[in-house]
Amino acid sequence: QKEVEQNSGPLSVPEGAIASLNCTYSDRVSQSFFWYRQYSGKSPELIMSIYSNGDKEDGRFTAQLNKASQYVSLLIRDSQPSDSATYLCAAYNNNDMRFGAGTRLTVKP
Amino acid sequence: DAGVTQSPTHLIKTRGQHVTLRCSPISGHKSVSWYQQVLGQGPQFIFQYYEKEERGRGNFPDRFSARQFPNYSSELNVNALLLGDSALYLCASSLPQAGGPGDTQYFGPGTRLTVL
Numbered sequence: 606q607k608e609v610e611q612n613s614g615p616l617s618v619p620e621g622a623i624a625s626l627n628c629t630y631s632d633r634v635s636q637s638f639f640w641y642r643q644y645s646g647k648s649p650e651l652i653m654s655i656y657s658n659g660d661k662e663d664g665r666f667t668a669q670l671n672k673a674s675q676y677v678s679l680l681i682r683d684s685q686p687s688d689s690a691t692y693l694c695a696a697y698n699n700n701d702m703r704f705g706a707g708t709r710l711t712v713k714p
Numbered sequence: 715d716a717g718v719t720q721s722p723t724h725l726i727k728t729r730g731q732h733v734t735l736r737c738s739p740i741s742g743h744k745s746v747s748w749y750q751q752v753l754g755q756g757p758q759f760i761f762q763y764y765e766k767e768e769r770g771r772g773n774f775p776d777r778f779s780a781r782q783f784p785n786y787s788s789e790l791n792v793n794a795l796l797l798g799d800s801a802l803y804l805c806a807s808s809l810p811q812a813g814g815p816g817d818t819q820y821f822g823p824g825t826r827l828t829v830l
Contacts, residue, residue, distance in 0.1 A: 609756070637817065637818075639818070639819075641821075647823070648802075648804055648821040648822060648823050648824045649757065649804070649821045650821070651818065651819075651820060651821075654818050693756050693757070695756075697817055699770070700762050700769040700770035700817070701759055701762075701770050701772070702747065702749075702757075702759055702806075702817070702819060703759065704749075704756030704757045704758070705756050706754070706755050706756045707755075707756055
């Protein structure tokens with residue numbers, strides 16, 4: 606069983622729509638969770654971190670964490686073509702960061 | 715301020731050779747982590763160093779080693795290269811947040827290693 610799982614996609618949404626990205630993790634003691642965006646051929650870029658149950662909003666991005674369900678999500682409102690990238694979910698515990706394989710998002714103009 | 719820097723950008727080696735990758739963290743950051751990312755996968759954790767001490771190690775063979783210097787920069791060494799070592803090697807730096815729940819990591823541009 607993979608420790609951090611994401612739908613590989615591709616996920617395609619029209620410009621201006623809401624993109625919903627999901628992630629589950631298996632290690633119940635994971636303390637912190639991160640979403641990174643990775644453009645093709647580039648390194649991951651931090652979007653958001655979340656540590657507590659509930660929602661955390663930053664601009665067009667909202668991260669949601671449910672530790673009981675071991676579930677993390679990222680909503681992107683008003684999606685733009687420039688949001689087209691692979692989105693990586695990561696869970697951190699005890700000096701060890703585990704990444705999912707990423708979900709590829711395409712925003713169509 | 716400069717972000718995380720890595721050198722070289724690209725590297726081509728042949729099987730059996732040795733390689734050294736370098737990383738300089740964001741100014742003020744004391745922890746460096748190394749990851750391997752193969753095409754189509756998420757980054758895989760190799761090592762984390764803090765204050766020159768190894769804090770964590772992923773599931774990689776002993777051919778992989780690393781160290782951190784007093785200025786917090788770091789080197790990743792890989793011996794006896796295999797074709798399967800071809801990947802993007804990422805360095806990430808973090809403060810870390812003492813007593814905090816997490817360890818927000820910021821990635822450098824990576825070193826693309828090709829083993830022929």
